[in-house]
Amino acid sequence: xxxxxxxxxxxxxxxxxxxxxxxxxxxxxxxxxxxxxxxxxxxxxxxxxxxxxxxxxxxxxxxxxxxxxxxxxxxxxxxxxxxxxxxxxxxxxxxxxxxxxxxxxxxxxxxxxxxxxxxxxxxxxxxxxxxxxxxxxxxxxxxxxxxxxxxxxxxxxxxxxxxxxxxxxxxxxxxxxxxxxxxxxxxxxxxxxxxxxxxxxxxxxxxxxxxxxxxxxxxxxxxxxxxxxxxxxxxxxxxxxxxxxxxxxxxxxxxxxxxxxxxxxxxxxxxxxxxxxxxxxxxxxxxxxxxxxxxxxxxxxxxxxxxxxxxxxxxxxxxxxxxxxxxxxxxxxxxxxxxxxxxxxxxxxxxxxxxxxxxxxxxxxxxxxxxxxxxxxxxxxxxxxxxxxxxxxxxxxxxxxxxxxxxxxxxxxxxxxxxxxxxxxxxxxxxxxxxxxxxxxxxxxxxxxxxxxxxxxxxxxxxxxxxxxxxxxxxxxxxxxxxxxxxxxxxxxxxxx
Amino acid sequence: xxxxxxxxxxxxxxxxxxxxxxxxxxxxxxxxxxxxxxxxxxxxxxxxxxxxxxxxxxxxxxxxxxxxxxxxxxxxxxxxxxxxxxxxxxxxxxxxxxxxxxxxxxxxxxxxxxxxxxxxxxxxxxxxxxxxxxxxxxxxxxxxxxxxxxxxxxxxxxxxxxxxxxxxxxxxxxxxxxxxxxxxxxxxxxxxxxxxxxxxxxxxxxxxxxxxxxxxxxxxxxxxxxxxxxxxxxxxxxxxxxxxxxxxxxxxxxxxxxxxxxxxxxxxxxxxxxxxxxxxxxxxxxxxxxxxxxxxxxxxxxxxxxxxxxxxxxxxxxxxxxxxxxxxxxxxxxxxxxxxxxxxxxxxxxxxxxxxxxxxxxxxxxxxxxxxxxxxxxxxxxxxxxxxxxxxxxxxxxxxxxxxxxxxxxxxxxxxxxxxxxxxxxxxxxxxxxxxxxxxxxxxxxxxxxxxxxxxxxxxxxxxxxxxxxxxxxxxxxxxxxxxxxxxxxxxxxxxx
Numbered sequence: 004x005x006x007x008x009x010x011x012x013x014x015x016x017x018x019x020x021x022x023x024x025x026x027x028x029x030x031x032x033x034x035x036x037x038x039x040x041x042x043x044x045x046x047x048x049x050x051x052x053x054x055x056x057x058x059x060x061x062x063x064x065x066x067x068x069x070x071x072x073x074x075x076x077x078x079x080x081x082x083x084x085x086x087x088x089x090x091x092x093x094x095x096x097x098x099x100x101x102x103x104x105x106x107x108x109x110x111x112x113x114x115x116x117x118x119x120x121x122x123x124x125x126x127x128x129x130x131x132x133x134x135x136x137x138x139x140x141x142x143x144x145x146x147x148x149x150x151x152x153x154x155x156x157x158x159x160x161x162x163x164x165x166x167x168x169x170x171x172x173x174x175x176x177x178x179x180x181x182x183x184x185x186x187x188x189x190x191x192x193x194x195x196x197x198x199x200x201x202x203x204x205x206x207x208x209x210x211x212x213x214x215x216x217x218x219x220x221x222x223x224x225x226x227x228x229x230x231x232x233x234x235x236x237x238x239x240x241x242x243x244x245x246x247x248x249x250x251x252x253x254x255x256x257x258x259x260x261x262x263x264x265x266x267x268x269x270x271x272x273x274x275x276x277x278x279x280x281x282x283x284x285x286x287x288x289x290x291x292x293x294x295x296x297x298x299x300x301x302x303x304x305x306x307x308x309x310x311x312x313x314x315x316x317x318x319x320x321x322x323x324x325x326x327x328x329x330x331x332x333x334x335x336x337x338x339x340x341x342x343x344x345x346x347x348x349x350x351x352x353x354x355x356x357x358x359x360x361x362x363x364x365x366x367x368x369x370x371x372x373x374x375x376x377x378x379x380x381x382x383x384x385x386x387x388x389x390x391x392x393x394x395x396x397x398x399x400x401x402x403x404x405x406x407x408x409x410x411x412x413x414x415x416x417x418x419x420x421x422x423x424x425x426x427x428x429x430x431x432x433x434x435x436x437x438x439x440x441x442x443x444x445x446x447x448x449x450x451x452x453x454x455x456x457x458x459x460x461x462x463x464x465x466x467x468x469x470x471x472x473x474x475x476x477x478x479x480x481x482x483x484x485x486x487x488x489x490x491x492x493x494x495x496x497x498x499x500x
Numbered sequence: 501x502x503x504x505x506x507x508x509x510x511x512x513x514x515x516x517x518x519x520x521x522x523x524x525x526x527x528x529x530x531x532x533x534x535x536x537x538x539x540x541x542x543x544x545x546x547x548x549x550x551x552x553x554x555x556x557x558x559x560x561x562x563x564x565x566x567x568x569x570x571x572x573x574x575x576x577x578x579x580x581x582x583x584x585x586x587x588x589x590x591x592x593x594x595x596x597x598x599x600x601x602x603x604x605x606x607x608x609x610x611x612x613x614x615x616x617x618x619x620x621x622x623x624x625x626x627x628x629x630x631x632x633x634x635x636x637x638x639x640x641x642x643x644x645x646x647x648x649x650x651x652x653x654x655x656x657x658x659x660x661x662x663x664x665x666x667x668x669x670x671x672x673x674x675x676x677x678x679x680x681x682x683x684x685x686x687x688x689x690x691x692x693x694x695x696x697x698x699x700x701x702x703x704x705x706x707x708x709x710x711x712x713x714x715x716x717x718x719x720x721x722x723x724x725x726x727x728x729x730x731x732x733x734x735x736x737x738x739x740x741x742x743x744x745x746x747x748x749x750x751x752x753x754x755x756x757x758x759x760x761x762x763x764x765x766x767x768x769x770x771x772x773x774x775x776x777x778x779x780x781x782x783x784x785x786x787x788x789x790x791x792x793x794x795x796x797x798x799x800x801x802x803x804x805x806x807x808x809x810x811x812x813x814x815x816x817x818x819x820x821x822x823x824x825x826x827x828x829x830x831x832x833x834x835x836x837x838x839x840x841x842x843x844x845x846x847x848x849x850x851x852x853x854x855x856x857x858x859x860x861x862x863x864x865x866x867x868x869x870x871x872x873x874x875x876x877x878x879x880x881x882x883x884x885x886x887x888x889x890x891x892x893x894x895x896x897x898x899x900x901x902x903x904x905x906x907x908x909x910x911x912x913x914x915x916x917x918x919x920x921x922x923x924x925x926x927x928x929x930x931x932x933x934x935x936x937x938x939x940x941x942x943x944x945x946x947x948x949x950x951x952x953x954x955x956x957x958x959x960x961x962x963x964x965x966x967x968x969x970x971x972x973x974x975x976x977x978x979x980x981x982x983x984x985x986x987x988x989x990x991x992x993x994x995x996x997x
Contacts, residue, residue: 086935099968104937109886109919119889120749121934184848184889185753189686252617256682344887345842351681366914375968381919389606389886390841392616392681416970417863417914422606422878437618438583440601471596471872473913477978477985485974 007137008162011213013043016129016161019212020044022051023083024126025061027117027153031338032264032290033069033222034311035146037129037163040215041072048081059083063122065148065310065338066110066289066382067091069222077103086122087113088380099376107370107377110289111342111386114152118183128157131217133168139208143176144168145221145319146311147335151178151204160210165217171326176335178204192346195259195285196306196334220316226293227266229273232399235430236267237274240355240395243426243433245280247393253353259287261347261387262295263356264313267397269294271355276303287350289341289383291333293318299332308334310341342386351392356384358398361410361427361452363445363461364473365436367396367419373484374415381418388423400429400454406492408457410448412464413480427452441473460496467498504634505659508710510540513626513658516709517541519548520580521623522558524614524650528835529761529787530566530719531808532643534626534660537712538569545578556580560619562645562807562835563607563786563879564588566719574600583619584610585877596873604867604874607786608839608883611649615680625654628714630665636705640673641665642718642816643808644832648675648701657707662714668823673832675701689843692756692782693803693831717813723790724763726770729896732927733764734771737852737892740923740930742777744890750850756784758844758884759792760853761810764894766791768852773800784847786838786880788830790815796829805831807838839883848889853881855895858907858924858949860942860958861970862933864893864916870981871912878915885920897926897951903989905954907945909961910977924949938970957993964995 017040020026030036044060051058059081066088067073073091076082080102082094087108089095097103108116116122130150134142143150144165154160179200181187191199229237247253260275262268272294275281283305286295291309296318298304312319312335322329340346347354359378360368369384371377388394396419398409409429421444427434432451436444449461464482468474479498486496514537517523527533541557548555556578563585564570570588573579577599579591584605586592594600605613613619627647631639640647641662651657676697678684688696726734744750757772759765769791772778780802783792788806793815795801809816809832819826837843844851856875857865866881868874885891893916895906906926918941924931929948933941946958961979965971976995983993 084935084937101939101966101969104940105969106935106937107919116934120747123935183751184755184846185691185751187846187848188690189688189842189846191686193685194682254680254682258681344845345686348841349681349684349686351684371968371970374972374974375970377969381917385886385917385919389882415972415974418917418919420878420882420915420917422604422882422915437613438581438603438620440581440603442598443601469598471868472598472602472874473868473872475871475912477871477912477982480978481974488974 008211009213011215013039013215016040016213016215017043017047020060020127022058025063025123026127026129027063027125027149027157028068028072029065029130029146029148029150030068030072031065031146031148031311032067032313034313035131035144035148035221036068036072037131038069038071038219039163039217040129040161042075045075045079045081048079065146065150067379071222088382090379095377105377107380109381109385110338110383111344114149114337114339117152117156125153125157127159127161128153129161130154131163131165133165133172134170135162135164135214137208139206139211140203141206142170142173142203144172147176147178147337148310149338151180151337154204154206155180158210159212160206161212162214163217164214165219167218167220169323169326173202174330175333176202179337179340181339190340190343190345193349195287195308195350221319223313223315225315226269229270232430233267233270236397236399236428237270239428239433240271240397241274241278241281243428244275244353245278248280257282257284258351258353258392259285261288261352261354263384264290264292265357267357268292268355271397272298276301287352296322306332308336308341310336310338342383344386344390347387347390352387354387354391354394356388356396358396358409360414361396361398362414363410363412363448363465364441365421365424365427365444365448366414366417367424368414368416369418371416385419388419393425394423395426395428396424397428400431400452405454405456407487408454408483408493410453410457410461411483412461413475415481415484456494464498467500505708506710508712510536510712513537513710513712514540514544517557517624519555522560522620523624523626524560524622524646524654525565525569526562526627526640526643526645526647527565527569528562528643528645528808529564529810531810532628532641532645532718533565533569534628535566535568535716536660536714537626537658539572542572542576542578545576562643562647564876568719585879587876592874602874604877606878606882607835607880608841611646611834611836614649614653622650622654624656624658625650626658627651628660628662630662630669631667632659632661632711634705636703636708637700638703639667639670639700641669644673644675644834645807646835648677648834651701651703652677655707656709657703658709659711660714661711662716664715664717666820666823670699671827672830673699676834676837678836687837687840687842690846692784692805692847720810720812722812723766726763726767729927730764730767733894733896733925734767736925736930737768737894738771738775738778740925741772741850742775745777754779754781755848755850755889756782758785758849758851760881761787761789762854764854765789765852768894769795773798784849793819803829805833805838807833807835839880841883841887844884844887849884851884851888851891853885853893855893855906857911858893858895859911860907860909860945860962861938862918862921862924862941862945863911863914864921865911865913866915868913882916885916890922891920892923892925893921894925897928897949902951902953904984905951905980905990907950907954907958908980909958910972912978912981953991961995964997
């Protein structure tokens with residue numbers, strides 16, 4: 004590689020970072036995340052701690068990252084604060100122990116929070132790149148995330164140049180950053196495949212402190228196989244959307260799909276791909292998973308716009324081996340654009356996200372296990388859900404062999420209010436909540452979505468509380484959760500009358 | 501008046517309405533609401549009921565209306581369902597008794613819900629107008645609300661021509677309706693005073709069944725005088741915004757203000773008007789109240805865009821007596837545009853809304869008294885808050901002579917999650933929640949916003965529950981509410997350890 008920037012080892016790069024500094028790392032999911040420098044920072048932190056010196060840094064990313072970033076830094080106990088999202092088991096433990104300050108944010112908001120100065124000055128941007136030119140033009144790898152904003156706002160830049168990613172990726176990114184109010188103009192995206200920006204991020208080369216060579220693959224885990232439950236959820240979603248097309252609620256052209264991450268999402272996309280009445284469609288989403296690549300190969304998905312290409316290594320190699328056939332069918336955008344309320348509402352996205360817990364009135368908990376423990380974060384679910392043409396939440400009706408009902412009298416934490424939730428789907432069926440008042444919503448959810456082993460209990464709760472616009476009992480609202488904590492099985496719940 | 505449409509009496513107009521039909525009425529607050537026809541429909545309903553025949557209609561409006569619409573129809577027990585917002589005492593009682601199906605909606609979403617067919621076909625639009633031409637060009641009065649969508653989508657139209665409103669109102673409305681996806685383009689508003697549409701609503705004159713003459717004033721209630729508490733809230737908000745300007749978090753041009761409705765909002769606007777460091781500003785809001793007119797007269801507000809001109813009758817007469825001096829300084833838009841996430845985020849609105857209840861983690865209840873009883877509805881607070889440059893919620897720290905703390909361990913109903921709430925203000929001070937994790941938010945809110953008579957109790961709850969990312973106790977989360985229901989005073993709360 005020829006470049007005018009100092010080539011550093013990971014340790015040399017890490018040595019430039021000082022205690023108390025704030026770093027914006029590339030990465031949106033493990034895709035495109037910085038890897039070797041954060042791991043070296045963790046080593047440096049341990050050394051400093053061993054020497055009796057304080058060493059903690061503020062860690063900002065696009066979303067979650069991989070174990071060599073969040074995992075290593077958490078295990079080294081050197082994260083001063085963390086935002087906007089994470090999914091690492093060690094970091095999660097530290098957050099839930101109250102040791103790491105974590106603030107959960109709508110992902111579309113993070114970049115403007117940085118620009119507006121709400122999180123203070125950004126000392127460093129540490130970004131994985133496929134290439135960097137002497138003029139400071141940076142070709143990103145498998146995600147865009149918030150990297151363009153970090154690169155623009157940071158005082159200093161370190162780059163991990165990762166040669167696993169070919170320079171022919173040029174053209175797979177669309178870099179656009181809105182101006183700050185009062186100078187912002189419309190984001191000119193009117194279709195999922197509209198391009199509005201540059202192919203690379205342009206930075207002042209003077210800010211680039213050094214370059215570290217890397218060859219580490221993205222740490223994308225494999226997915227669990229499709230199960231009977233997730234297949235049934237997928238089929239219900241596909242049937243529902245086909246019916247909405249049939250009754251004219253959806254335009255005949257269909258609309259772009261946003262789909263959350265994970266096994267249920269994979270099953271839903273699979274079912275949509277197989278449904279004969281659902282036309283070939285576009286994705287306007289956050290995370291492009293293996294299942295989207297399958298749909299592109301089958302020509303069921305004509306175009307996928309996302310923030311990250313979060314695919315397993317064999318799938319990524321397959322794409323790189325045949326890159327030209329994906330050109331014009333895959334595009335990576337900043338999270339501020341992919342998740343932007345303006346664009347989501349204009350395009351009329353059909354949003355499909357997974358709930359951790361729902362209540363009988365259609366409120367959703369996306370983040371907190373038993374109300375207290377942070378799982379991952381709200382991610383982009385709020386950005387898409389609130390502004391969707393139709394917003395769908397999915398979840399298996401039970402967890403832990405039926406000992407937990409995913410549908411409860413009252414969510415133990417609330418991330419999406421009834422106003423944002425139009426359709427709830429479990430393996431048992433679909434509750435269409437549009438135009439229904441709270442009592443009607445409860446009836447539809449209990450009848451269509453709740454597991455049979457919990458229907459009588461939830462019916463009993465609902466009858467017990469029948470008062471006011473939204474019936475509820477302060478004493479019994481969390482009876483399911485309290486029973487689970489005591490006995491390990493929500494089915495043992497008894498309500499106090 | 502010369503017009504080609506049949507002139508009907510209110511009773512004749514009401515006689516055209518059939519049981520089970522769905523009506524979209526003009527009105528956003530009492531401003532511009534249909535009045536004489538809905539009152540006549542209520543009379544007709546009573547007659548039908550007395551004759552043993554069923555008579556109920558679906559009632560859709562822009563937001564709340566006045567007593568001659570929601571009040572009369574509720575008292576006549578003829579509302580089959582109601583959306584998206586209300587504030588009438590009789591209707592509220594019927595909703596909370598479970599007699600009227602009410603579904604609460606983000607106000608920006610209502611028009612597209614109608615267009616997409618999610619609420620079924622619309623039989624009637626019944627709209628107050630200042631004038632209607634033979635070609636079907638309708639000049640609205642003191643609100644736009646969702647009237648353009650109702651007029652376009654309804655099969656048949658009845659118009660209340662109200663001559664209290666001068667034809668010279670032409671030019672005070674900006675009528676624009678987005679296309680449905682996938683054909684929607686950017687809403688081209690880049691400043692609060694941008695005009696993008698027509699001055700009148702154009703309809704097919706064939707759909708106009710008749711015109712009813714009216715001379716009824718808008719039923720806008722007077723406001724309570726400013727109190728010591730609301731004055732202090734107002735001063736805290738003004739001081740906070742001045743400090744944000746000073747530290748560079750807000751641009752030197754300042755940004756447009758959205759302000760909720762009511763006495764706290766009036767006090768906040770008053771305080772902003774008086775603050776020497778806050779520049780002359782624009783409003784991009786929903787409801788233009790008396791206090792905005794004061795600010796325009798003082799030249800502290802240079803322009804106000806809203807959905808309704810909800811001013812008391814003497815203030816409205818003052819505007820009409822001097823209409824030309826307000827031309828170019830007041831503009832009324834459809835709620836779909838005024839509240840649109842796209843425009844709110846682009847302009848960088850500073851949103852200021854009132855909370856009914858907040859919890860120590862910064863979640864907000866805007867709608868339900870003690871979790872069960874619907875007060876009014878979420879209105880536009882979600883549209884603005886989620887997309888604001890800075891979102892502020894205000895409330896007096898206590899209610900009912902201190903027997904209720906507005907800040908509780910857990911909201912009894914949740915409308916705005918922590919993710920949408922950046923700043924909380926009571927008469928005691930300001931909690932800036934940006935970049936804080938839940939424990940830090942709780943500390944800031946308890947210290948700065950909670951009434952001293954509740955600080956120890958909330959501190960005790962917080963210590964009791966210190967576990968997980970968001971500490972909480974299923975047993976004690978609603979102890980404040982349960983204590984109030986039992987003893988009438990939340991200060992009597994004791995927590996079970």
